[in-house]
Amino acid sequence: MYVTIVHVSVKPEHVAVFKEACRLNHEGSIRESGNLRFDILQSKEEPTQFVLYEAYKTQQDAMAHKETQHYLDWRETVAEWMAEPRHGVVYHGLHPAVNN
Secondary structure, three states: OEEEEEEEEEOHHHHHHHHHHHHHHHHHHOOOOOEEEEEEEEOOOOOOEEEEEEEEOOHHHHHHHOOOHHHHHHHHHHHHHEOOOOEEEEEEOOOOOOOO
8 A cells, every 4th residue: 555644734814725625636536446545634723734645555546646637636726825835755554454
C-alpha cells in the first residue's frame, strides 16, 4: 500500500470553499480503481489546518491520481487559498495488508 499524508494550511477566509473543493476531489478519488482510501481531515483546534490521507494500492496508482481531471481541478482551484505550500509525506502502508 502506498500512502501519502498531505498537510495543508489554508487562509482563514478560504476554509469553507477549500472544504467544498476537497469534497469534490475526494468523490472523484474514491472512484479511482487503485484507490483504497482518501480521507480529508480538519483540525478541531486549528480549523485552518487539514490533513489529506491518500492510500493507493501502488505507487503507480498514486501517480495516476495526479493525472486525473478532479485532482488537476482541485490543485488549480485551491492553490491561492493555501497559507503556505502543502507538504506531503509518503509512507509504506503495512497493515491492513493489501493484495494487488
